[in-house]
Amino acid sequence: MPANLPDSRQRRELLGLGLGLGTLLTGCAPLPQPPQDSQPRFAYGVASGQPMPDRLVLWTMLTGSALPAQVEVQWELAADEGFRNVVARGSEWAEASWSHSVHAEPGELAPGRWYWYRFTAAGQRSPVGRTRTAPAADEMAPLHFVTASCQRWDHGHWAAWRHVVQEAPDLIIFLGDYIYESAAAPGRVRAHNALPEGRSCRTLADYRARHALYKTDPALQAAHAIAPWMMIWDDHEVENDYAGLRGQHLQPDFAAQRAAAYQAYWEFLPFPKSAAPRGEHMRIHTRFDWGRLARLICLDGRQYRDPQACAKPGRGGSTTVRQAECAELEDPRRSLLGMAQEQWLAESWNPAQRWNLLAQPTLMSRAVAQDRFDPERAQVWTDGWDGYAHARQRLLQTVLDRRINGCVVLSGDVHATYVSELKADPLAAGSPRVATEFCGTSISSHGWAQSRTDALLEMYPLTRYGRADERGYLSFRLEPHLLRAEVRSVLDPNDPASSIRTAARFAVEASRPVIQRI
Numbered sequence: 249m250p251a252n253l254p255d256s257r258q259r260r261e262l263l264g265l266g267l268g269l270g271t272l273l274t275g276c277a278p279l280p281q282p283p284q285d286s287q288p289r290f291a292y293g294v295a296s297g298q299p300m301p302d303r304l305v306l307w308t309m310l311t312g313s314a315l316p317a318q319v320e321v322q323w324e325l326a327a328d329e330g331f332r333n334v335v336a337r338g339s340e341w342a343e344a345s346w347s348h349s350v351h352a353e354p355g356e357l358a359p360g361r362w363y364w365y366r367f368t369a370a371g372q373r374s375p376v377g378r379t380r381t382a383p384a385a386d387e388m389a390p391l392h393f394v395t396a397s398c399q400r401w402d403h404g405h406w407a408a409w410r411h412v413v414q415e416a417p418d419l420i421i422f423l424g425d426y427i428y429e430s431a432a433a434p435g436r437v438r439a440h441n442a443l444p445e446g447r448s449c450r451t452l453a454d455y456r457a458r459h460a461l462y463k464t465d466p467a468l469q470a471a472h473a474i475a476p477w478m479m480i481w482d483d484h485e486v487e488n489d490y491a492g493l494r495g496q497h498l499q500p501d502f503a504a505q506r507a508a509a510y511q512a513y514w515e516f517l518p519f520p521k522s523a524a525p526r527g528e529h530m531r532i533h534t535r536f537d538w539g540r541l542a543r544l545i546c547l548d549g550r551q552y553r554d555p556q557a558c559a560k561p562g563r564g565g566s567t568t569v570r571q572a573e574c575a576e577l578e579d580p581r582r583s584l585l586g587m588a589q590e591q592w593l594a595e596s597w598n599p600a601q602r603w604n605l606l607a608q609p610t611l612m613s614r615a616v617a618q619d620r621f622d623p624e625r626a627q628v629w630t631d632g633w634d635g636y637a638h639a640r641q642r643l644l645q646t647v648l649d650r651r652i653n654g655c656v657v658l659s660g661d662v663h664a665t666y667v668s669e670l671k672a673d674p675l676a677a678g679s680p681r682v683a684t685e686f687c688g689t690s691i692s693s694h695g696w697a698q699s700r701t702d703a704l705l706e707m708y709p710l711t712r713y714g715r716a717d718e719r720g721y722l723s724f725r726l727e728p729h730l731l732r733a734e735v736r737s738v739l740d741p742n743d744p745a746s747s748i749r750t751a752a753r754f755a756v757e758a759s760r761p762v763i764q765r766i
Contacts, residue, residue, distance in 0.1 A: 552586025
């Protein structure tokens with residue numbers, strides 16, 4: 249099938265992806281297998297990710313009780329949804345030590361085309377997933393993608409994912425806070441699973457249980473099954489506001505906690521085997537090209553960062569401080585990405601591409617709460633890029649110096665939508681614009697009062713749009729000379745069947761970093 253969107257009949261079929269099990273199969277490999285009973289063995293659905301021109305990653309996880317330590321899982325990849333033309337097949341061992349997850353990596357695929365995939369184990373067949381490869385290096389193919397972030401389970405339902413499935417994009421870019429480690433709280437829309445002593449996630453069992461809960465959501469399963477994903481994390485996959493190996497509570501065992509969180513993250517998501525964590529480390533920063541159209545660069549904003557400036561006594565994590573009272577903010581050696589990743593990013597930009605897309609976790613545009621009558625009272629939130637202003641300026645100055653084409657920053661984290669133009673030096677009146685930023689709101693996590701966002705819009709005219717009272721995602725269509733973006737906002741975040749509206753539309757030309765409202 250060509251790389252264009254499916255026709256209406258196929259589109260209707262795709263809406264059911266990820267919802268329920270397929271028919272039973274016989275003839276599995278003669279290895280120790282769990283009994284062929286009524287337990288669903290693919291209860292968390294399927295997923296794909298990391299699309300390259302010739303390869304990608306297929307994911308699933310075996311579920312249910314009485315699973316052996318090792319189970320052989322068969323996989324198939326077909327050029328049609330009926331699996332009449334199977335182009336690749338193989339098997340993987342699902343091991344208990346990795347939560348019986350499967351990360352298959354078919355290669356030698358055709359570039360720029362759609363595929364369908366499924367798994368078989370224990371006499372059962374998984375739901376069918378739809379995925380695609382990236383275009384060939386010399387192809388100028390358009391890209392339809394969405395960005396999303398911050399899907400806190402107990403803050404609302406995820407109707408937004410239902411509408412992503414209906415769009416059937418080429419690619420889904422998730423920008424962090426896939427799970428929330430928070431303890432269960434009463435009176436929520438739906439409850440986080442309770443952990444011992446009512447605490448937040450700390451152990452491998454805790455993080456596995458939290459990921460498993462999130463994976464039961466049918467809308468999220470369908471979104472994973474509709475298109476390949478590229479993913480980065482932010483803080484809540486481990487702990488709120490952590491930085492490097494420093495936890496919010498300065499706990500001495502935080503390295504072990506982070507290692508547990510990273511392991512569960514890899515187990516439950518479509519990352520390649522090469523990304524499997526080693527100790528407390530897991531590499532997620534990466535880059536790849538969408539033909540000759542765009543380079544996508546994905547950053548890690550947590551693992552290598554310096555601790556937030558001027559933390560409260562006896563605490564890690566972030567705070568809000570008066571800028572004039574925190575000398576650490578002016579230390580040019582501090583980095584949000586870590587110096588090694590900063591250097592890797594500087595080498596990753598591709599001036600030959602029409603577009604350079606930067607997927608990173610938090611708001612990059614300036615959002616310091618200023619007092620127009622008393623500059624000494626300016627307030628800085630230390631967890632965001634404002635808390636690492638010199639690092640932000642180094643990044644944007646490199647974009648200017650290397651004349652990077654079509655630089656678009658894709659952000660999340662702050663539970664609000666901001667659409668902004670970025671200057672190389674936000675404090676210099678004559679500094680040129682070098683990039684645009686589309687910071688998407690949350691799938692469900694609550695935002696702050698809209699009045700605070702309105703105040704920021706008054707202070708920063710280069711921020712063209714700001715809404716903290718909307719939940720949803722951003723939808724983009726990228727062509728050689730133009731990026732079109734839509735702010736998609738669900739009408740009722742507490743209703744899993746909520747309808748959606750397009751709250752705003754924007755356009756950016758590849759040749760100049762200026763936001764146009766359309």
